[in-house]
Amino acid sequence: SQQGEEDPQALSIQEGENATMNCSYKTSINNLQWYRQNSGRGLVHLILIRSNEREKHSGRLRVTLDTSKKSSSLLITASRAADTASYFCATVGFNRDDKIIFGKGTRLHILP
Amino acid sequence: DAGITQSPRHKVTETGTPVTLRCHQTENHRYMYWYRQDPGHGLRLIHYSYGVKDTDKGEVSDGYSVSRSKTEDFLLTLESATSSQTSVYFCAARGLAETQYFGPGTRLLVL
Numbered sequence: 001s002q003q004g005e006e007d008p009q010a011l012s013i014q015e016g017e018n019a020t021m022n023c024s025y026k027t028s029i030n031n032l033q034w035y036r037q038n039s040g041r042g043l044v045h046l047i048l049i050r051s052n053e054r055e056k057h058s059g060r061l062r063v064t065l066d067t068s069k070k071s072s073s074l075l076i077t078a079s080r081a082a083d084t085a086s087y088f089c090a091t092v093g094f095n096r097d098d099k100i101i102f103g104k105g106t107r108l109h110i111l112p
Numbered sequence: 113d114a115g116i117t118q119s120p121r122h123k124v125t126e127t128g129t130p131v132t133l134r135c136h137q138t139e140n141h142r143y144m145y146w147y148r149q150d151p152g153h154g155l156r157l158i159h160y161s162y163g164v165k166d167t168d169k170g171e172v173s174d175g176y177s178v179s180r181s182k183t184e185d186f187l188l189t190l191e192s193a194t195s196s197q198t199s200v201y202f203c204a205a206r207g208l209a210e211t212q213y214f215g216p217g218t219r220l221l222v223l
Contacts, residue, residue, distance in 0.1 A: 042204075
């Protein structure tokens with residue numbers, strides 16, 4: 001069963017604007033990760049946030065985590081055409097045998 | 113891609129034929145994974161390996177088998193391909209802090 005659910009499923013914004021994607025999950029997590037997938041390519045890890053962290057930054061990326069609401073958001077500031085891709089959240093539980101579970105993704109399209 | 117390659121990158125086969133996909137990594141990762149990606153389903157785990165000759169089933173393992181005789185190679189076999197196995201297959205390896213490194217994918221079409 002899917003753990004993370006991204007929202008929206010698709011998003012189109014003008015170049016230069018900020019893009020926000022959300023992820024909700026159901027059970028307690030050890031960490032939550034965001035990945036990007038360009039068309040026809042494999043997923044690329046962007047950022048990881050642990051359950052005891054609330055916010056993390058990496059370049060133009062800002063991730064927040066609210067464990068009380070079981071949700072996370074990914075903000076991409078000053079979007080560029082190259083940011084056009086699908087973005088996936090993925091969750092990892094606390095048990096040693098827990099496997100990373102991916103959501104279905106948000107398709108982001110940056111308009112010129 | 114952290115040194116992960118997949119072969120073949122594209123394959124067309126007929127229903128009932130066996131198919132083997134290969135994943136090769138150069139970073140000595142212990143954990144390796146096979147996923148399939150389909151529209152509307154996202155990524156689904158087929159099988160994974162936690163060491164040489166140590167494998168286990170994932171969410172959608174029926175019709176698939178895997179083998180790992182060397183750290184660097186993880187093979188996925190479709191014993192008798194069906195049209196429902198038409199998909200894009202991704203191999204991944206687990207790096208530090210539970211992040212995953214993905215290969216470029218294999219597009220499989222079963223006619």
